[in-house]
Amino acid sequence: MVQWGHRTWRWKMMWLSSMLFSCYIYTTRGQMRYSIPEEMKKGSLIGNVAQDLGLDLKRLRTGRARIVTGESTQHAELKTDKGILVVSERIDREQLCGDVTPCSFSFEIILENPMELHPVTIEILDENDHAPSFQNKELQFEISESAALGSRFLLESADDPDVGLNSLQSYILSPNNHFVIKQHSNPDGSKYAEMVLQKALDREERPYVSLKLIAVDGGNPQRSGSVNIDVTVLDANDNAPVFDQTIYRASVMENVPKGTYITTVNATDADAGLNGRITYNFYKQKGAAAQLFNIDSDTGIVSVVGEIDHEKDTKFELTVEARDQGGLTDSSKIALEVVDVNDNAPVINSMSFSSTVSENAPSDTTIAILNIKDSDNDDNGKVNCFIDGSGDFIIKSTLRNYYSLVTNAILDREKLSEYNITVIATDSGKPPLTSRKTFYLKVTDVNDNAPVFQESVYNSYLIENNLPGASILTIRARDSDENQNARISYILEESDLGGSPVGTYVSVNAESGVVHAVRSFDYEQIKNIKITIKAQDGGSPPLCSNVTVNIFIQDQNDNAPQVLYPVQSGASVVAEIVPRSADVGYLVTKVVAVDVDSGQNAWLSYKLQKAPDRALFEVGLQNGEIRTVRQVTDKDAVKQRLTVVVEDNGQPSRSATVNVNVAVADSFPEVISEFTDFTHDKDYNDNLTFYLVLALAAVSFLLITCLVVIISVKIYRWRQSRLYYKSNLPVIPYYPPRYADTIGSGALQHAYNYEVYRTTDSRRSDSKFVRPASQNVLMLDPNSTLTVQREHGEKNIMDELDSPVEVRYHHYYFFCCCRCCCVLS
16 A cells, blocks of 8 residues: 555656646757646647747748648648647547557648748647456456465556556456466566465365455556456366467468468367367457467368458457366467558659749749658558649659659740640559649749741732722731730831831721721822831730831822923914925924823823824824824925824823924925914913004004004014013923934924023013024914024124114014914914
């Protein structure tokens, strides 16, 4: 009792110590270890992880600290906001570890960015919450009266799930005269007791002996359990069975079929007859072993009757009892080792996985963190991990049983936007077992591709005189990106065209890329337009590319030919003089015309529309030269009016007409008399005509009195002064080139040259005419002086006179000329 009290005091001290220091930590090889008593309430503090690891709370939150474990049940919970570990559910040490001591469970705390892994082991301290108990309510023994002193009788062991001091410590046998108790310890530390006969039995004196066996643990408070022992005294059986081996050692492979032989135990009894007949049985087989093994009671053959799993139990220790018919027994042990078989494939658990990754993510970017375990042992549990197929990803082993799935190259979404990554884990068993797990990864887009035009340069053709807003062409660009990064807008680059912004000529639709004409184009003003169009995507920042667009304006036949020579003027009549002695092919003149169109629209052809005598003149179809086709005769009229039609080659064609006046004569008076009708086509209503006609009538009927002469001269001078200030003389802007007469007769040999000197305050004009001596052109103007060009020069009839006689002479001469002018008008 004194010894028992000492033990009670010691357990009390240990219990107080465990309560005062319920949680403590120590680090061994970088591992945190906590100890807590079992049966703590949910939410009870285990330890301050943040303080023990030297981390701040911000690091726990940003690193997404969490507990990772391969077990299905998690007994601890991490409070990242406080940095502590708490109990997440009630922990029963006996349920968690059974009789294994020390009892603990482990897990890892993982942090990301960068990845850290901190192993944590939590030891569960036992509490004396179980009393020792016996499997049977009573124990019955049949002992022969002849049993020798010192005979031992194995007693049933009590069960106490607690461990350490809280487990079963001793047995107490109730006081009696025949038996004492002797305690023993198994190799695993468990205790069992034998009842030793110290005084011989006498069946005739006392056939039954009742005892009480008490099992006591070392907890505080102390707990105990008891069982009754009934001893029946039998007749004499002098020899007990004896096993031939104290311990039988055997092995069995896991997953063997039922009925598989393990070993055979053997015991002998020196007695004969029924006293020497031995039966075998497992003594107090508890736990899973009772359901897995069987022993033949007669032969002692041990065989398998259940499913053996190495991952649950790696070895068994079986107690075999040999009993004879007289109740004498002996016991032996069977140490059974379970041999591992490669029957478990590796298990792939995803601790962290990101289903998307940006295409510009650097190489070695972590995609997933994997925990791969194989519950087999040795080579059967060694795992090799790799990726099937894709070379863009690799597996790296970071910590024990932990792997990182990382990128092996820069990804390109435009080449491959989705990945099915298959991770394969294979153990080293024979044959090896393999597990697969597929991860679907999507590559997100980055704006890393500029728009690309389908053509390097766009050329388009537009017919002039188009309608404003007409579609010219459509440009297209392609962007390999997606969504907003691939949305293309078309922008017309600013530039000047002919001093005006290019936007006043063309525009481009920002969405469709259709180029429109802003205005109607005229080929004669603008023949091509060169613009630059930018394609810009919707990324941030946006990417763009440019393309050159050439728009060529095509000509339409929208301009009629324009006659440059001869000039058609209402102020004068120009006539070409052909001498009657002209040879065949005589070059009369040349019609010069241009067409501002281009191409075949500007190809001109010449033909005579009408002529008094078609047999006298012809016009060159291509060059517009008017030549004689025969010799001039006396029957040919002096006055010839040719109408030349100039026609282009467009579709439809356009044309222009020009009248060419030709005088067939050798003398000037003949030309004057015949060409009076040419001026009738002019509409001149000037008062000069009336006065000239009146003067002519006065001269005809009153014989030209001096008074009329004086008035006429003054009127003429007054008119002449007005002409000097406001001249209506025709201007010929184009002079045909020199043409040589192909037959040698000569005509139109040189160009006209004029030098005119005039002042605003002078009533006279000084004119100098320089021309070849053989030129024969007559110019008639009803409102000005008449100039006749001769072979050796000319003189203006209005030249200043030096004497009164010369004035009168010239007045008379001027009067005659005026009469001629009136007739012509």
